[in-house]
Amino acid sequence: MKVAVLGTGAIGAYVGTALHRAGADVHLVARGPHLAAMRQYGVRVLSPRGDFTARPHATDDPAEVGPVDYVFLGLKANARAACGPLVAPLLHDTTAVVAAQNGIPWWYFHRHGGPHDGHRLESVDPGGAVGAVLAPERAIGCVVYAATELEGPCVVRRLEGTRFSVGEPDRSVSARCLAFSGAMVDGGLKCPVEPELRGDIWVKLLGNISFNPISALSRTTMRQMCLHGGTRRVIEIMMHETLAVARALGCEVGVSVERRPAGAERVGDHRTSTLQDLERGRPLELDVLLAAVVELAEITGVEVPTLRTVHALSDLLALRSAA
Template sequence: MKVAVVGAGAIGAYVGAALCRAGVEVHLLARGPHLAALRAHGVRVLSPRGDFAAHPHATDDPAEIGPVDHVLLGVKANAYAAAGPLVTPLLHERTTLIAAQNGIPWWYFHRLAGPYEGTRLESVDPGGAVTAALPLERAVGCVVYAATEISAPGVVQHLEGTRFSIGEPAGGVSPRCTEFADAMVAGGLKCPVEPDLRDDIWIKLMGNIAFNPLSALTRATMAGICRHPGTRTLVATMMEETLEVAARVGAKPEISVQKRLAGAERTGEHKTSTLQDLERGRPMELDVLLAAVVEIADLTGAEVPTLRVVSALADLLNQEIAAA
């Protein structure tokens, strides 16, 4: 099996190293000092579960890699529309695109039975640019429950979690998902193939939709947001509105708001990826986390007044970052 990781950052390099350890032919697409370190020394993973190193091929040119069986997309979702030149050289007739992203994916309504099947969300797939770059029939979803960070070029600090749930847009368990999942497990990761991944998407999104924008607006950690009575109540309200939107499109995430809050609080003084992007002056990945859910609310008639207010504030902040 041959796998390419497009965007071999903290998550991508971690998965690539695990697959390499399982004997998979792995190719990492990266750039800058991180790429130089990957070429010179491979990937070093520092983890409470045990440190290890792997030496996959690393490059900034997908033409060096050629067609592969699976492409893991490790870039942020707001970079998907421009990913075509990186992905196209990696494709053969059966190549799978495994999207390890937060939020609502561009494929969400693809083959979703019901009145919204085939709907394209402008906030997620503006003008159809993502679908043009990443064909829907190749898509496999991936919900990431691992926390990692790049502690130095070529060095991944694994903080917690090893679960990468995957699933087909049409549901069920496919041979291509099973093949990839078996390799992930052989590399020491958890990779359940979910018959309906959309429920997992909403469970994770319940946290992302609230904590990510609020952390950027307040500069607070997840535990700090939970400790403050006002923001804790705000998070709960945002989660409740999110569950209402999920129900309108047929999803049934089996988790309570209080359980989701407790899980976030246990994370401790953790800065969300959105806050980290803000501190580095990078665009925040909020369209797929927040604007998309507001767009689905418009589509389904759900009332989401709190999500609308936070979305407007976060969008203005993102515009200020872009203009700086």
């Protein structure tokens, strides 16, 4: 199995090292100090399960890698429309793109069935730019339940979790999903193949759609948000509105909204990825988390006043931080 990892942040590097340990032919596509460090030292993973170092091939030139069986896409969603020159040399006729992404993916309505089958979401795939470089037919969805962070160039710390759920847009249990899952498991990760992966997408989104923008707007950690009564209530309302949109699309998510803030509080003083991006002057990945659900609410006729309010505020924050 030949795999290219495009987007070698904490998640991409972690998955790349796991697949490398499983015996896959892994190529990490990176640049700058991160690439230089990986070439010199490999990737160091620090984990409660035991630290280790792996040395997969690392390059800044996808043409040097050539076509692969799988591209594991660890890029932020707002970087995907421009990734065509990086992806193109990695593709052959049957290359699968395993898309690890928070929020609503660009392939969401591909082979969805029902009245919205094939619909393109402007907030997720503006002008069709993402679909033009990442054909939905290639997509394998991936919902990440592992928490990792980069402690420095080529040093990944796993905080918790090892689960990466994967699934086909058409809900089939395909040979390509099973093969990828097997390699991930051989590398020490959990990787169930989920026919109804869209349910996992909404479960993960419940936290991201609320905690991420609120943390950036308030500059607070998970624990701090949940300990503040007013903010906690806003988070719960956002979650209920999100579940209403999911139900309108035929996706029943059996989770307790009231238990989610309690679980987040136990995480402690963790800064969400959106807050970290804000502090580092990076673009905020909010369109696929929040704008997409507001757009879905318009399509389905669901009232989401709190989501709209938080979206307006966080969108202004994103514009100001990018100026």
